[in-house]
Amino acid sequence: MRRSGHIVREVLDHVRAIVKPGASTMDLERAAEQKMKELGATPAFKGYYDYPCVLCTSINEEIVHGIPSEKRVLEAGQIVSIDCGVVVDGYYGDAAITVPVNGALAPELKKLLEVTEASLYRGIGQALIGNAVGDVGAAVQEFVEANGFSVVREFVGHGIGTKLHEEPQVPNYGARGRGTRLREGMVLAIEPMVNFGEPGTRVLDDKWTAVTADGSFSAHFEHCVAVTRDGPVILTQ
Numbered sequence: 001m002r003r004s005g006h007i008v009r010e011v012l013d014h015v016r017a018i019v020k021p022g023a024s025t026m027d028l029e030r031a032a033e034q035k036m037k038e039l040g041a042t043p044a045f046k047g048y049y050d051y052p053c054v055l056c057t058s059i060n061e062e063i064v065h066g067i068p069s070e071k072r073v074l075e076a077g078q079i080v081s082i083d084c085g086v087v088v089d090g091y092y093g094d095a096a097i098t099v100p101v102n103g104a105l106a107p108e109l110k111k112l113l114e115v116t117e118a119s120l121y122r123g124i125g126q127a128l129i130g131n132a133v134g135d136v137g138a139a140v141q142e143f144v145e146a147n148g149f150s151v152v153r154e155f156v157g158h159g160i161g162t163k164l165h166e167e168p169q170v171p172n173y174g175a176r177g178r179g180t181r182l183r184e185g186m187v188l189a190i191e192p193m194v195n196f197g198e199p200g201t202r203v204l205d206d207k208w209t210a211v212t213a214d215g216s217f218s219a220h221f222e223h224c225v226a227v228t229r230d231g232p233v234i235l236t237q
């Protein structure tokens with residue numbers, strides 16, 4: 001899983017470098033597909049429940065599962081979440097980043113990205129043997145809400161291994177001490193989805209793209225994290 005995790009990170013780094021005004025989300029998709037081929041990895045998302053692409057690219061108020069398209073051309077001031085999964089020798093890796101389309105991002109959006117990424121690390125810090133899944137979710141939720149943003153309820157993180165989605169579900173909310181106990185060797189995909197405004201969501205007519213109900217912007221960061229005797233180990237570093 002370290003190998004699939006490293007490849008996911010390489011693909012994300014490669015795609016991040018071509019995010020700029022005028023690039024379409026299909027340009028990102030093609031770059032990712034090419035890179036996966038080069039690295040000998042199989043895309044994890046393409047064909048999963050008929051999902052058509054190797055990336056999810058979600059712009060502004062899109063939370064997750066945006067479908068790359070020639071028609072979606074990035075503009076200055078936007079934010080785009082790039083979510084990527086691969087499988088290598090039967091083991092899955094899954095990670096996401098949200099990046100500004102140009103440097104000059106509105107300060108409140110900069111804060112949204114910073115808080116979302118920091119909330120991921122709060123969650124990772126709870127991925128400890130003997131803790132509960134609720135400890136991860138509570139750590140994410142408390143940090144996000146203390147900063148004035150909200151966490152999405154309808155989409156959650158997950159166990160990951162020889163399948164993309166395994167038990168347990170890993171919500172970005174919860175109560176400390178509640179839920180499945182974490183054991184040595186479990187790997188969790190922790191993936192806070194954080195809305196600037198209200199937490200509500202809806203899914204567009206394409207049946208995939210999840211957007212905020214209030215139209216506010218949303219950010220998403222994800223890592224795969226192994227629960228070990230030495231503490232949490234980030235596999236998608």
Ligand code: MF3
Nearest residue numbers: 044045048051056065083094
């Ligand atoms: N990172 C997302 C997840 O864990 C991406 C899945 S997209 C899908 O659910 F197409 F594969 F469903």
Ligand code: CO
Nearest residue numbers: 094189191222
């Ligand atoms: Co995931």
